[in-house]
Amino acid sequence: MSAEPENFEALRKLLALKRHETPPPGYFDQFAGEVRARLRSGEHEKDDLWRDLGDEASWLQRLWGTLTNRPALAGAFGMLLCGAVLTAGIHYSSVSDADAKSQSLAQGLSLPAPAGAPAQLALGEAPPVNTTSSTNPVMSAAPAGLFDQIPGQAKEVNFSPVAGSQ
Amino acid sequence: MSDAKPANVGGEPSGDPAVSDELELIKRARNADLAAYDDLVRRYQQRIYATIYHMTSNHEDANDLAQDTFIKAYQALKSFKGGSSFYTWVYRIAVNKTINFLKQRKNRVQMSLNDMDFNAEHDPDMVALVSENTPRREAGLSELQEKLNEAMQKLSEVHRLVVTLHDVQGLPHEEIAQIMDCNVGTVRSRLFYARQQMQGYLVDYLKD
DSSP: OOOOTTOOHHHHHHHHGGGGBOOOTTHHHHHHHHHHHHHHHTHHHHTHHHHHHHHTOHHHHHHHHHHHHOHHHHHHHHHHHHHHHHHHHHHHHHHHHHHHHHHHHHHHHTOOOOTTSOSSOOTTOOOOGGGOOTTSOGGGGSOSSGGGGSOSOOOOOOOOOOTTOO | OOOOOOOOTTSOOOOOHHHHHHHHHHHHHHTTOHHHHHHHHHHHHHHHHHHHHHHHOBHHHHHHHHHHHHHHHHHTGGGOOOSSOHHHHHHHHHHHHHHHHHHHHTTOOOOBOOOBOGGGGGOHHHHIIIIISOSSTTOOHHHHHHHHHHHHHHSOHHHHHHHIIIIITOOOHHHHHHHHTSOHHHHHHHHHHHHHHHHHHTGGGSOO
């Protein structure tokens, strides 16, 4: 026999010998019983989700297989995932900060006016300091304007140069 | 291997008692009759196991996958429309499961080979290959088996499947095309390529 590229007779004979590879004696006598036992135990029902994931969503398995076979790709995928999580976290925190600020501003504007005070506070006017409570955020007690927190300790002075000092 | 003829649920009515018997078993199994399903498993267990075993070269993996195949088939029995024979349908489940498994297992092949049965030593082809004209005369039965399986594992999954179904199990091209859901030409070209590859790997063990 020759081993020419298109004469596969020897190869076919060799491959046919694989038919002689057989499982241990008695294996097939028990096989059907084991399948039946697994069906009876309801084991297959518990595994339904995983089986469906494996069989129907084979893309997930392919992705997993690709990642396990290529560590570099797995690392890049992990970094991408971390980046996405960080970006989402930063975005969420900035959105929630903006929300908190607008909420505090809205609360500052809609506080009930104390007795004797004007009905509505003008923008930039500090709300009463003692309005902070467990239901009002601390932010609402903060002054609305940057310079409003300077205590009113400034006194008018009359500066007149002393005669003869120059 | 079992000699049972495969039933085609949706095909032409058959007067073959084996086929009508199988149709009856399928109907009963659909109604949760485990004894009927047990009979169906017994009909095809050897062929399904052998296919998976030759694909994985591992007895334990083949056992697990063959059991999973029949459990999956039982679960999906109600959705079996009979567009193909039951036999082809179960084969497809086995093949899909095995290929998915092999893709996950890639690069960590661990062979767990079955022993050659007693008949192997008396097979004329085996005797000729091992002792007489083989360039590697020292090659014993187990070494030959190991090299053969190693060469099989070097093929891609689809090429290994075609070789397994055709050259090891003796299925015709048409049936392989049905199982692999491709046309006969594709089966032939894959078989040709796979044999070329195998021939290259096993050149020392093929007679001049």
